[in-house]
Amino acid sequence: MPGRTPPPPPLPPRELPRVMFWRLRRNPLRRRSDLAQAWIGLGLTLAVLAATPLAGFLVGDAAQRHFARTAQHQAATRHHTTAVLVEDARSHPEPGSAEARQTLYPTKVRFTDPHGRTHTAHADAQPALPRGTTIRVWADMDGDLTDPPLSPDQTRSRAMGSALIAVLGVHVAAALAYGTVHRVIQHHNLVAWETAWAATAPRWTTSP
Secondary structure, eight states, X not given: OTTOOOOOOOOOGGXXXXXXXXXXXXOTTOOHHHHHHHHHHHHHHHHHHHHHHHHHHHHHHHHHHHHHHHHHHHHHHEEEEEEXXXXXXXXXXXXXXXXXXXXXXXXXXXXXXTTSOEEEEEEEEOTTOOTTOEEEXXXXXXXXXXXXXXXXXXXXXXXXXXXXXXXXXXXXXXXHHHHHHHHHHHHHHHHHHHHHHHHHHHHHOOOO
């Protein structure tokens, strides 16, 4: 576009540290608030570097033990049993297709718990299974159908997810803390600038 000012050329790589850390270098434009912000930013950076692996390890280890206990409790209170379909499972509109092989329909079933009590519930069954077909289901001590106990892979995955959330939490907390510091210092600088300008402005005003 005619008349448009071209963007400035990129800084040489050796100049980037000088620009990034200008608040830590002596220069006539640096204010005490700039130096304070620089040290706070540096301190938060070091804190994040130290807290990230620590938070990931502590939270991940605690989550691993928690989900391992949960898996043990589920294994002790859930059982794998055989259920009988008391109705035909719904048919898939495209029998034999890949989607049909992956689709399960809630179907009414009957099963017996370890105490010999008979229960009726709805379990997921493959399409078009006829009444009387047996399927395997998981049930709890109350006779309610439930998911299988957590596997070692699921336990490990959930623990890793908890550790990742903890690591992200450290970074978000540090970013929010630095953002708050930046806003406070910026407000302080604006107030100081207005005060200095109020004292300087009359000198720039000519008498009529």
